[in-house]
Amino acid sequence: MTALGFLYPGHSAEDDYPRIEQLLGSDIRVDLVHTDIGEDAHRVDALREMGSPERLAAGVEELRLTGAEAVVWACTSGSFVHGWDGAHEQVRTLARAAGMPASSTSFAFVHAAAELEVRRVAVGATYPDDVADLFAAFLRTGGAEVVSVRGSGVVTAAEVGGWTEAEVLELARRADHEEADAVLLPDTALHTAALIPALEKDLGKPVLTANQVTVWEALRLTDRRVNAPTLGTLFTREPVVQVPGQSGA
Template sequence: MQHAAPGDGRAVGFLYPGYSAQDDYPRLEALVREAGADVRLPLVHTDIGEDAHRVDALLEMGSAHRLAEGMAALAGRGAQAVVWACTSASFVFGWEGAHDQVRELATVAGRPASSTSFAFVHAVRALGVSRVAIAATYPTDVAEHFAAFLKAAGIEVVSLRGSGIITAAEVGTWGRAEVLAMAGAGDHPDAGAVLLPDTALHTADHVGELEAALGKPVLTANQATLWEGLRLLDVTVTAPRLGALFS
């Protein structure tokens, strides 16, 4: 990968479902710029339909027509790559279905595309980790779909803990204390990294503290989504405040 240089004017566009932790993205953009990269992160909100961590609702949330409407709103924002900034409404389609979703998004966008689910897979591989723990906000049955998605990618899930939260709106109200408690409860001694897979969760300011508390890499949805977008642009950013993934 090449390092971003001032004046490059690169941009990653994000399709973000609804409104919950979207304010993580201006914070992430500021951290990237502090690290010396001239990269913008334009974001548009997609219509999610029903706000529910339930498989049928998530399949509709990630449907092609909703993503296409989001891309139409993102057009003209100068993005050279686009990421569907949602984990649950991508992994619920399964390994092949999530690939189809991203391929269709790339066709509509006319540029490289990915999703947060694939961001986790690529980030785990980049860290050289093979065994992970999942600390999820979702109900356990939904979190199990994420575990199956990771398994299909050849990643071993040594433990999974769901929190039973149904709506992204509720997740968006969680602060530092709840995030730290969930990550700690979901850790496992055999895990090389802990994954927090919900883009509705505010984590931009907590990654460093999470890793210090757990003594291992922590991948959060918005952090990994940012990294995936930069990967699509072939840009590397060193920003230790965003954890081992950015170090």
């Protein structure tokens, strides 16, 4: 049994996590602890406070008691608003407090794009444009070429949590770009766990969503790989196998 730990801000789309646990269909346990978000606002100052060391540390002890082997701060905007260096420091602080490997959803997107070897990406964000642009800047620092960014101007996570399947599909369609190798939907308040195959079929390309990549990142931290086609292309990617006696050069 591999136990994965997540610090999730507030209450919006947390039911994606037990759903993903079921879809993994393996010896994976998903443990989720809610953190206090303070003010629910997609505004830079509020998002910085949401991801402060004090708020994250408050949930660490409870998570430690679950036996989690790795922890991911399950929030995109509450990590990338600190910038590349600040988000790294946030993760380092979390790892020290938790005593286990740690990461965040923002880095999960960067690592997942690298896993799929996609360089050109389109972003469909629920956030206001200024916050969406900060995510695009974060991705660029991580090596991605962002060919399109679409914000939606939604102010609160609570509103995002109530979006329908049709609204999520429309967001992905609006975000898509003919030059994009993949479409990214960066908000853990958005319900997407049950929608990924439909999104990928509609767009004809990989779709990376916040809660999906967050769980994948925790598996990566624990050196686990699970084949789960119902969670999209990311969960069907096979590792490169080096044939004995052959050089990779």
